[in-house]
Amino acid sequence: MFSIGDLSRRTGVKVPTIRYYEQMGLVAAPERSEGNQRRYGRQELERLAFIRHARDLGFAVEDIRSLIELSGHPEQPCGHADRIAGEQLISVREKIAQRQRLEAELERIASCCNGKTVGDCYVIRALSDHALCANEHG
Amino acid sequence: MFSIGDLSRRTGVKVPTIRYYEQMGLVAAPERSEGNQRRYGRQELERLAFIRHARDLGFAVEDIRSLIELSGHPEQPCGHADRIAGEQLISVREKIAQRQRLEAELERIASCCNGKTVGDCYVIRALSDHALCANEHG
DNA sequence: CTTGAAGCTCTAGTGACTAGAGCAATTACA
DNA sequence: TGTAATTGCTCTAGTCACTAGAGCTTCAAG
Structure with missing residues (x-):
């Protein structure tokens, strides 16, 4: 007990x-x-x-x-259990792919900030202007 | 407007x-x-x-x-913005790594179910017994 | 027999929305 | 100008999977 x-x-x-x-x-x-x-x-x-x-x-x-x-x-029959697990696998894979796109984008944003002030900070500029993104995300 | x-x-x-x-x-x-x-x-x-x-x-x-x-x-100075973006990058990377471990585990679980009934379904057995896991996760 | 950890119930909070009720305003068309 | 459809408003409550806290009781060790 x-x-x-x-x-x-x-x-x-x-x-x-x-x-x-x-x-x-x-x-x-x-x-x-x-x-x-x-x-x-x-x-x-x-x-x-x-x-x-x-x-x-x-x-x-x-x-x-x-x-x-x-x-x-x-x-x-175990088809139902299989289906639940299979769907979970698909959803996990989708989330990985999505997050990898974000990773690429964030890497670009976070790595090339060499401005000294917020005014020309790449982080802020990239967030303000989607056109600065290399590829689509979200 | x-x-x-x-x-x-x-x-x-x-x-x-x-x-x-x-x-x-x-x-x-x-x-x-x-x-x-x-x-x-x-x-x-x-x-x-x-x-x-x-x-x-x-x-x-x-x-x-x-x-x-x-x-x-x-x-x-833009150090603060940099830090927020950098932390976000780290957190995204961690989540990707975590999800990839899950993906591997789920692949193993979902792919090798060849039992016909729940009684010998690999999905259920793998969830019941952590020892069946190839590697650590979670 | 006392003390301190662990247990109990209950309510409310988290994050980032989403849904629905019950109205009021705006817009398009006749 | 009339009217009907769409859009907007506020407010409350629900989602998911917990987590935190208050205020109390029970248990186990010394």
Whole structure:
């Protein structure tokens, strides 16, 4: 039997976040001690680790809810789980591509400021005038 | 003189977002028509374009506030603007690196699901067991 | 038996918007 | 000039995934 603090240390999920997940229905409300404190077992620990892992991978809470739901029905075809993961992969790739465009733009902006005052600072000028951008972004 | 809708079309910033920026003090409250509608001039258009550009580049609203403040004092040294841009660059690079780790992990997870049911679905198993991860993430 | 850490509930705040209700003003066309 | 469609106004509340704080109670160690 773990306290909420134990669970937190073992999974790396912060205590208030565990309570928040309970409120959101991502984890079930656990047993309580005589003094009304939460007491968790191994099963809850595993579920929370699952959630933690999926959050680290960028899955939205709603996706995680679906994945948990699916994992409770191991006899069903796994196309749905595949689709959720595939969509997440696409979204991650899009974000990377987008951020790489920003990186290029920021590099250009931040590296060539050799003005001494704001008046001729490249950072400010580049932000004021989109025409100074080498390529499209946003 | 532009209406808020004109301004929105010209800058690509949505109408409620313009009003939100006004509320946050990022753009000044403009003149009003007799019927209490906002009327903007060229200066406001430029400022909003600046904000739009900076947001596209991922700058936080608070950073933009600083950059606007700086651009109003063109005689000051531009080290501060440089620093904001440099920090933004670092943060973008970190996010790219993080996302690339996730991409690798998700690729592995999403690509090798050849189970027919959730019971032996790699997606679910990989999320349940961190040990299946090729490398660290999160 | 006391002390200090950890737990409890509840409310409110974060960032950067977005949505909707319920009106008023403007504009285009007949 | 009439009217209908569009655009605008304010205000409140919702989004996502937490995070912070107040004010209290319980637990574990010494």
